[in-house]
Structure formats: structure tokens, C-alpha cells
Amino acid sequence: MSKIGIIISREYTTRVMKKSFLLLTFLTPLLFVAMIMIPLWLSNIHDDTLKNIIVIDKTGLYHDALKSNDTYTFVFSDKPLDNFRKKEKTGNELTAVLYITADLSTKPNAVSLYSEKQVNVELKSYISGLLGDFVQKQKLAGYNIPNLKEVVEKSKTNVDISTIKWNADGQEKEGSAELALIIGMISAFLIYIFIMSYGSQVMSGVLQEKTSRIVEVIISSVKPFELMMGKIIGIALVGLTQFFMWIALTLIITAGLSVFMGGGIDTEAIQSAQQINMPGMQSGMSQSDTQSMITEIYKSLNGFDFFKTLVLFIIYFLGGYLLYASLFAAIGSAVDNETDTQQFSMPLTIPILFAIYAAIYSAQNPDGPLAFWCSLIPFTSPIVMMVRLPFDVPAWQIVLSIVILVLSFIGTTWIAGKIYRTGILMYGKKVSWKELWRWVRYK
Amino acid sequence: MNLLEINNVVKQYSGQLALNDVSLIVPRGSVYGLLGPNGAGKTTLIRIINCITAPDSGEILLNGKKLTPADVRNIGYLPEERGLYKKMKVGEQAMYLARLKGMTKHDATKALKYWFEKFEIQDWWNKKVEELSKGMAQKVQFITTILHNPDLLIFDEPFSGFDPVNADILKKEILALRDKGATIIFSTHNMESVEELCENISLVNKARIVLQGKVADIRASQSTRSLVIRSSTPFTPYNCNIISQTDKNGMFETTLVKGSNLSNNELLAELMKQTDIVSFEELLPTMNDIFIRTVTTQPPKGGV
Numbered sequence: 001m002s003k004i005g006i007i008i009s010r011e012y013t014t015r016v017m018k019k020s021f022l023l024l025t026f027l028t029p030l031l032f033v034a035m036i037m038i039p040l041w042l043s044n045i046h047d048d049t050l051k052n053i054i055v056i057d058k059t060g061l062y063h064d065a066l067k068s069n070d071t072y073t074f075v076f077s078d079k080p081l082d083n084f085r086k087k088e089k090t091g092n093e094l095t096a097v098l099y100i101t102a103d104l105s106t107k108p109n110a111v112s113l114y115s116e117k118q119v120n121v122e123l124k125s126y127i128s129g130l131l132g133d134f135v136q137k138q139k140l141a142g143y144n145i146p147n148l149k150e151v152v153e154k155s156k157t158n159v160d161i162s163t164i165k166w167n168a169d170g171q172e173k174e175g176s177a178e179l180a181l182i183i184g185m186i187s188a189f190l191i192y193i194f195i196m197s198y199g200s201q202v203m204s205g206v207l208q209e210k211t212s213r214i215v216e217v218i219i220s221s222v223k224p225f226e227l228m229m230g231k232i233i234g235i236a237l238v239g240l241t242q243f244f245m246w247i248a249l250t251l252i253i254t255a256g257l258s259v260f261m262g263g264g265i266d267t268e269a270i271q272s273a274q275q276i277n278m279p280g281m282q283s284g285m286s287q288s289d290t291q292s293m294i295t296e297i298y299k300s301l302n303g304f305d306f307f308k309t310l311v312l313f314i315i316y317f318l319g320g321y322l323l324y325a326s327l328f329a330a331i332g333s334a335v336d337n338e339t340d341t342q343q344f345s346m347p348l349t350i351p352i353l354f355a356i357y358a359a360i361y362s363a364q365n366p367d368g369p370l371a372f373w374c375s376l377i378p379f380t381s382p383i384v385m386m387v388r389l390p391f392d393v394p395a396w397q398i399v400l401s402i403v404i405l406v407l408s409f410i411g412t413t414w415i416a417g418k419i420y421r422t423g424i425l426m427y428g429k430k431v432s433w434k435e436l437w438r439w440v441r442y443k
Numbered sequence: 444m445n446l447l448e449i450n451n452v453v454k455q456y457s458g459q460l461a462l463n464d465v466s467l468i469v470p471r472g473s474v475y476g477l478l479g480p481n482g483a484g485k486t487t488l489i490r491i492i493n494c495i496t497a498p499d500s501g502e503i504l505l506n507g508k509k510l511t512p513a514d515v516r517n518i519g520y521l522p523e524e525r526g527l528y529k530k531m532k533v534g535e536q537a538m539y540l541a542r543l544k545g546m547t548k549h550d551a552t553k554a555l556k557y558w559f560e561k562f563e564i565q566d567w568w569n570k571k572v573e574e575l576s577k578g579m580a581q582k583v584q585f586i587t588t589i590l591h592n593p594d595l596l597i598f599d600e601p602f603s604g605f606d607p608v609n610a611d612i613l614k615k616e617i618l619a620l621r622d623k624g625a626t627i628i629f630s631t632h633n634m635e636s637v638e639e640l641c642e643n644i645s646l647v648n649k650a651r652i653v654l655q656g657k658v659a660d661i662r663a664s665q666s667t668r669s670l671v672i673r674s675s676t677p678f679t680p681y682n683c684n685i686i687s688q689t690d691k692n693g694m695f696e697t698t699l700v701k702g703s704n705l706s707n708n709e710l711l712a713e714l715m716k717q718t719d720i721v722s723f724e725e726l727l728p729t730m731n732d733i734f735i736r737t738v739t740t741q742p743p744k745g746g747v
Contacts, residue, residue: 003543014530209528212526213522214525214527216524217525217527217540218540219495222543425490
């Protein structure tokens with residue numbers, strides 16, 4: 001193994017074996033899955049038991065309106081209401097009694113729902129949706145206008161804009177702007193977090209080697225540049241490991257949970273979500289709203305090029321990381337203690353922070369001048385481009401931005417190597433920017 | 444045959460001269476002392492030998508050939524300011540440093556086992572470095588320096604942090620390494636150990652070598668021609684300047700400065716005629732005296 005390989009493997013193994021790394025790597029996907037799964041799971045719980053509703057319909061008009069579904073079974077009965085008050089056993093456990101006393105088209109409040117427990121909002125709105133629809137149809141029929149039902153049906157417009165992208169060949173590709181945005185923002189934030197946390201790990205690692213003076217020993221065996229690059233690459237591999245572990249663990253946990261909950265959570269939950277929505281209830285169902293959003297996401301995932309996004313994510317992550325990490329390493333080598341790092345890392349954290357703001361604005365206007373320039377400038381491009389990516393950025397822009405990024409990180413690594421070489425063995429000297437520039441120009 | 448030759452090395456740091464025309468020759472299989480006050484340029488010179496920095500001009504020959512970065516694997520360097528990764532285990536760390544020196548895993552394990560047994564520190568293997576005392580860490584570091592059997596060993600203040608017992612063990616190990624054929628450059632402020640270990644020295648001050656040669660020759664050349672002679676009766680030698688003469692319980696102790704051109708033998712021959720000589724000792728200056736005198740009386744540094 002070459003010396004740089006030995007350094008990389010030390011940097012990698014000592015970090016990967018750390019408790020904090022293991023904790024973060026294994027807990028984050030759990031948290032992530034929990035965030036998605038718990039609402040889905042909670043909505044699933046309702047579907048597990050069949051609920052019986054006794055209907056006492058004095059008008060006899062609504063037999064056709066009340067149709068049983070997977071969740072609720074309607075049982076029609078002629079017995080008086082008081083019979084049920086005394087807990088008559090009906091075989092199936094009884095959830096509620098629906099009591100209709102008069103024609104609802106003239107007396108809309110002639111319906112009551114009796115229950116021993118608090119009737120849940122879902123059941124109430126489900127029944128009122130069914131009856132409301134039925135009465136509406138009846139009323140429309142009463143106007144005796146031909147095709148009125150169809151006219152009204154047509155006039156009822158559920159505005160649902162689907163976004164369809166044309167690719168270079170003019171072929172249509174269905175996509176969801178929301179989903180693109182979500183994935184773009186998540187990857188931009190991931191790159192931001194990775195650059196910040198792993199960049200500062202490089203800095204503190206270099207500083208630690210300097211203050212503990214181990215560098216004096218190592219530097220007689222390896223070139224300073226090898227030591228610096230070994231650390232940077234080793235930590236990059238730690239970052240990639242964490243990233244892939246997160247993806248793999250999220251998938252495994254999701255798959256595991258689906259099997260555990262029987263029949264695949266995604267399909268079932270979505271089905272039930274759709275069923276609840278079917279009777280056309282618009283009455284404040286925030287839960288089913290989120291569920292339909294998830295349905296939407298599942299549908300549009302097919303139109304999303306995951307492979308391309310993943311590859312570009314890795315390229316931009318590595319490019320951005322190498323660009324910043326080498327400069328962080330240079331700072332770590334130039335200063336003598338932790339407090340001095342803040343003064344020098346400011347000029348590095350400001351562009352990263354700026355990139356996040358630029359990314360948020362670019363998401364709103366992915367082809368605007370801010371988005372365009374910030375996705376070319378290497379200090380912001382890794383973060384901003386990730387947000388623009390789902391909006392089909394022209395290929396030449398992606399290529400140009402990657403080329404600029406690669407050239408820049410070669411440049412910063414070269415400069416950082418110069419500073420590092422001098423700084424790592426320089427003690428007790430308060431450095432200034434001027435001093436750093438002088439180190440860069442040393443032969 | 445000389446192991447290391449340094450010819451006219453000049454090194455400048457941001458306008459300041461760190462080494463000014465430094466030349467020295469280290470014979471193979473010897474212990475060479477590199478002395479000088481703090482900031483004189485010793486560390487810069489050592490770093491140049493280790494190819495950590497390059498000289499502005501001048502050349503360095505190892506085994507008669509120009510030194511290349513590849514030769515550094517034949518050098519073991521124990522820096523004055525030294526440290527280890529605090530969170531790493533002793534064994535892992537020693538292994539890491541050995542492998543950076545180009546040893547294979549197999550060789551490193553074998554050599555580490557030998558040295559850990561020799562220093563009786565096998566049970567440290569799985570300890571974290573932060574659990575060790577300073578002296579213990581120094582021992583580990585000494586092992587990692589010599590582990591790969593380098594031809595040239597450079598020790599910068601090797602005894603700092605050691606108690607007298609361990610310092611003595613270390614001294615013996617250094618001499619044993621020399622006897623096995625290693626060449627040792629040894630930088631220290633401890634002049635007693637210089638007298639004990641070194642055959643040759645160079646004294647660096649203000650970027651220049653101000654004194655160089657065999658320790659014995661230097662001490663002789665710096666002689667103040669003072670003698671302490673004990674005898675049964677007082678005497679008055681010819682061509683000598685007696686500083687003091689005291690009667691110590693019937694024994695006369697005389698301190699004198701020899702006149703010029705008078706050899707010890709001539710003086711003895713004369714004294715034998717006058718009295719019974721009990722002891723005769725030349726007062727050679729210690730390296731400590733020479734160091735202080737040379738450094739404090741050196742004229743201010745000239746231009747480049």
C-alpha cells in the first residue's frame with residue numbers, strides 16, 4: 001500500500017469506528033423513516049377494524065346512498081332507537097347508530113348519529129359526504145332539466161395542474177414541480193451539511209495533528225501534501241460512506257416495515273387515502289391531504305431520473321467538498337489553536353451560507369440570472385446546481401459548471417498545499433492574510 | 444567512509460538567514476553532536492536532512508550520493524517537539540508510523556514485538572496514548588524512530604522528559620545501535636551527555652557553525668593550561684604561574700597555569716626532582732564551559 005493509502009485508511013477507520021459516527025449513521029435513517037412512516041401508519045390503524053353502523057331510516061329513502069366500504073358496514077334496521085340504547089347484542093360490535101327521521105332535502109338536520117364513544121370526525125364527514133352527494137343528485141333530478149347532472153358534474157372543477165416536461169427530443173415526461181423542488185432542496189442541504197461538517201473535521205484534524213506535534217514525526221516519513229490529501233480523501237470517504245449508508249438503511253427500514261405491516265404500506269395506505277377522498281369531501285381533511293401528496297410523490301417518482309441526480313450529487317458533493325476541505329486544511333495548518341480558526345474560516349463559511357440562500361431563491365426561479373451565475377461560480381455551484389438540476393438545466397451549463405469546479409478545486413488544493421507545507425511546522429506565530437499569501441509564493 | 448556530508452548549505456526564511464554556509468561531515472558509525480542555543484538553526488538543518496525543507500543552495504550527500512526524498516526511509520528522526528495521536532492505541536499507532544516508514548505489516552509486527560519486549564512494555568499495546576505518562580510516550584516514540592533499522596538516526600533532545608534511570612537505558616540503547624553500525628546525529632543542550640556519547644560535534648550559533656571537530660580535540664584546544672597537582676611537599680616549578688597552594692591534612696594541592704611551550708611531561712620531569720607526586724590532572728574545560736564561552740563571545744552576525 002502506498003503511503004497516502006495508509007494515511008487514508010487510518011483517517012477512514014478511526015473516524016468510522018467512532019461512536020458518534022455510528023450513532024449518527026444509524027439513527028438518521030430511522031428518524032427519516034419515522035418522519036414519513038408514522039403519519040402513514042397512524043392512518044393505517046383506522047382501517048384494521050371493521051365498523052358497523054346501524055341505520056334506522058324512517059323515510060326509507062337512503063338505502064342506496066349508504067354503501068358499505070372496507071372500513072364501514074351499514075346495517076339497516078327497523079327496530080326503534082331505544083333498543084340500541086340498551087346495548088342489544090348484534091353479533092358484530094356496534095360503532096354507531098345513524099338515525100334519519102325526515103327527508104333530508106327539505107329538512108337537512110333530520111339526521112343524527114348516536115354512539116357510546118365519541119364519533120370520530122372521519123366517520124361523520126364520510127356519512128355527511130355520502131348523504132350530501134345523494135341529496136344533491138336527488139335535488140338536481142327534481143329540476144327536470146335534461147343532462148343537468150352532467151352539466152353540474154362538468155362545472156365542478158378540481159384544478160390539478162400536472163407538469164409535463166419536454167426533453168430534447170420533444171418527448172413528454174411527467175414530473176412534479178413539488179417533488180423536484182423537494183429532492184433538489186434535500187440534496188442541496190445535504191451537500192451544505194456535508195461540506196460544513198466534514199470540512200471542519202478536516203480543519204480540526206489538521207489542527208490537532210499540529211498542536212499535538214505528531215506532524216513533526218509523520219512529516220519525516222511522508223510529504224506534507226500526501227498527509228494533507230490523505231486526510232482530505234479519507235474524510236471524503238467517510239462522508240460518502242455515511243451518505244450511502246443512509247440511503248441503504250432508509251431503503252432497508254422502509255422495506256422491512258412494509259413487510260412487517262403486511263401487504264406493503266405504500267399501496268394500502270394510498271388506497272385507503274384515495275377511498276376516503278372518493279365521496280368528494282372537501283371538509284378539512286388535512287390528513288388525507290398529506291396522504292394524497294404522498295400518493296402524488298409516488299406517482300411522479302417514475303418520471304424522475306434518480307440515477308442522473310445521484311451521479312451529479314456525488315460529483316458536486318466531492319467537487320464542493322474538495323474545494324472547501326483543502327482550504328479548511330490550509331487554515332487548520334496556519335493557526336495555532338481552535339479560537340484562531342474562527343477568524344480565518346469566516347471567509348469560507350460566508351460563501352457556503354450564501355449558497356444556501358441562493359439555492360432557496362434559485363428554486364423559485366431556476367433559470368434566473370442568480371441561479372445561472374451561482375451554479376457556475378465554484379464556491380456556490382455544488383449547492384445551487386442541485387436545486388436547479390430537477391428543472392432540466394441545459395447540459396452545457398452542467399458540464400461547464402463541473403469543469404469550473406474541478407479546475408477550481410485543483411487550484412485551491414495547490415494553494416492549500418503551499419500554505420499547509422509551511423504552516424504545519426510553524427509555531428507561535430500569529431499569521432495574517434499577507435503572511436499566508438507569502439507562504440503560497442514560496443518556492 | 445562518511446555517511447553524511449553537508450556542503451555549504453544556505454537557507455533563508457522570509458529574509459532571515461536560518462543557515463549560513465553550513466558544512467559538516469558525519470563519519471559512519473559514530474555519534475555526532477549538533478549543538479547550539481535555541482533558534483540557532485539546528486532544527487532547520489535537521490529538517491533539511493530529512494527533506495522536509497529544501498536548502499536554498501548547497502548540497503547534502505548520503506553515502507557519497509546526493510540525498511533524495513527516497514533516502515529518507517533510511518533515516519529515523521525523533522523530533523524535539525513530538526506527539527502521538529492521543530485517541531489511538533499504542534500498538535496501532537506504532538504500527539501506523541512503522542508502515543509510513545515503508546515497513547510491511549509482517550516486519551513491523553515482528554520488530555515491534557521485539558522492542559516492546561525489550562523495553563518490557565508489552566501490556567501497553569492496547570492502551571490509548573492519553574493514558575500514558577510523558578516518559579512512557581517518549582519510550583514508544585523512541586521505538587517508532589528506530590524500528591525500521593535506519594542507517595542514520597537523528598535524535599533531537601532525546602532525554603527530555605526521562606527520569607535518570609530511563610535516560611540511562613536510552614543512552615545504552617543509543618550506544619548499542621551505534622555498535623550495530625548505525626550513525627547517530629544527536630542534538631541536545633545536555634552537555635554532559637555530549638561528553639559521554641559524542642565523538643564529533645558542531646556548534647551552531649546564529650545560523651553559522653562556530654566550532655567543529657572531535658570532542659577530545661576541542662576540549663584540548665580550549666585548554667587554559669591549568670593543572671591540579673597533589674604532592675607530599677610544596678614545590679615551585681620553573682616557568683609556571685601558581686594560582687593557589689594549600690595544605691590539606693599534610694597533602695599539598697597546587698593549582699597552576701603552565702607557561703607557554705611547556706609540555707606536561709617536561710613539567711612532570713621537573714616536579715619529580717622536587718617532590719613526590721600523588722596526582723596530576725589537567726583541568727580541561729567542560730563542554731558546558733566551551734558552549735557558553737563560544738556562544739557568548741561570538742561577534743554579532745555579519746551580512747550574507
